[in-house]
Amino acid sequence: MRAGAHRHGQLLGPAALQACLWRVQDRQVRVARARAVVGHGAGPQGIRVNSVAPGPMWTDKVKDFIGSLAASRGMSLQEGYDEVAADMDLRRLQSPEETADAVLFLASDPARAVTGHCLVVNCGEYHH
Incomplete structure (x- = not known):
């Protein structure tokens, strides 16, 4: 980054649980992989790319x-x-509020070092 140029941002979107699994081949997975590619390219610009995969609410x-x-x-x-x-x-x-809390965390300053991550929020229904 150039001196004096302060750029940052983030792309935070929903994902199906299957989108967090690399072995599944469907449209949602392709979208999640595209997000990862965007994140890789956007990282040097200070842009974080993450997603949240909620379980049943x-x-x-x-x-x-x-x-x-x-x-x-x-x-x-x-x-x-x-x-x-x-x-x-x-x-x-989980409650919808708990899912929203996970989204808020990823959007918050304490998560500023988190990028390229799919956060599974499902009360332990599935582990990967």
Whole structure:
């Protein structure tokens, strides 16, 4: 960087979990790889490129879906939730606010050295 020239910025976008897995071949992965290439080229300009891959979030829509599925199997909403959450290390679904917190972290000054990263936010549903 030239003396006196202070440039910085970032590209922060969503990604499907599959986009963080190099073995999967689909459009989302190609987009994630393109982001990585952009990040490599943009880094010298002070531009960070990251993405967030959220897992299932406890929203009204998901609550309705799990409730409907649970009811069709003669289960309570709590039993349906517990069954879904059992696959996650933290035994729960994240809130939209927790996902937003991860995005805010990547956009924050404490993450200024983070680039080329896909942050998986999923309460431990999947590890890579």
